[in-house]
Amino acid sequence: MPLDDTYLQQLFAAISEAHVALRPEVAVTPLVHSAALSSMTGCEVYLKCEHLQHTGSFKFRGASNKIRLLPEAQRKTGVITASSGNHGQALALAGRTLGVPVTVYTTATASRVKLDAIRAQGAEVVSLDTDPLSVELEAARQAEQQGKPFVSPYNDAQVIAGQGTIGMELYEQAEQLDAVFVAVGGGGMISGIGTALDRLSPATQIIACWPASAPTLQKSLEAGAIIDMEEGETLSDGTAGGVEPGSITFPLCQHLIDRAVLVSEQEIKEAMRDVAATERWIIEGAAGVAMAAMKKLAPELRGKRVAVVICGRNITLEKILGALA
Structure with a gap:
């Protein structure tokens, strides 16, 4: 769809409204200055603690906003989504809180820890032996067939508005930030944060971050169109997978996005070790x-002055031990 200033103004207005309406169910997470990481890097490093958000990731923001805004008739039918874990877990909790049934489609290879957490919130899980984008398209098809809303993890303005409340908090919690680093999968979080800061702090650089082995959206942006590509394995399962055609x-x-950065699996492991060593x-x-x-x-x-969005903590014991070894 074409993007104009009117759309951006409307999205910012939706973010501003969500920033107030989602409280207290959605926590305002701390922005913590890290003396150790600042000394290590030479930057003034601030950590936006989305790993302390309910369900252990930023996804609870967008899921809560979407469920909050559902018409009563759609709340009764329930919703369908696709997720590698964090979005599904967040939507399951938001749905349980407001009495909305949730079905989550996922890949057969998704994190067991995340899938167990989804089921623990009372949602139904449907696992498909295919890639994440195919799962997403099938979930959307099933939602249409069953007459239920499909809640995209990223391709939904109301979900993006919820994620954008991170940007509102960053503006309120810090003096002028020179840059914000955001991991990117489908682009929902960075779209929300970027929209908020584009209005509130336009001098702040929005830096998009991808694993080099799984950069579908980054390669799509380079190509000027959404492309399909085979991704490699990555520790960053939360950002893996393709992008829905026509995604906003x-x-x-x-x-x-002001700048894109790709990092290797070794660099990801080292960064996770640094956070464990300095911040515990x-x-x-x-x-x-x-x-x-x-x-x-x-x-x-x-x-x-830079901020890093610590977007989640949901990882298996085996993976974290492997990363920290």
Whole structure:
């Protein structure tokens, strides 16, 4: 779809409304200054603690906003979504809180920890032996057949508005930030954060971060159109997978992202180890992507005030032990 200033104004208005309406169910997460990481990198490093959000990731923001805004008739039918874990878990909790049945379609290879957490919130899980984008398209098809709303993890303005409340909080919690590092999968979080800061702090660089082995949206932005590509394995399972054709996040990312950074699996592991060693936090691979990208650009940003969105903590014991070994 074409992107104009009217759409951006409307999206910012939706973010501003959600920033107030979602409280207190959605927590305002801390923005923590890290003396150790600042000393290590030469930047003034602030960590946006989305791993402390309900369900252990930022996804609860968008899911809560979507469920909150459902018409009563759609609340009764329930909703369908596709998720590698965090979005499904967040939607399951938001649905349970408001009495909305949730069905989550996922890949057979999705994190067992995340799927168990989804089921624990009372949602139904349907696992398909295919790739994430195919799962997403099948979930959308089933939603249409069953007459239920499909809640995209990213291709939904109300979900994006919920994620954008992170940007509102960053603006309120910090003096002028020079850059914000955000891990990107389908682009919902960075679209929301970018829209908020584009209005509130236009001098802040929005830096998009991808694992080099799974950068579908980044390659699509380079190509000027959404493409399908085979991705490799990555610790950042929360950002893995293709992008739905026609996704609103594509033009938003084209407009809002100032810079793209790709990081290796080794750099992701090292970043996760750095956070464990300095902050004593367990973070998931996607959060490690944003941290690794900040470290990579640190020589260019010495003395600058930067924020890294620590987007989640949901990771298996085996994966975290492997990353920290």
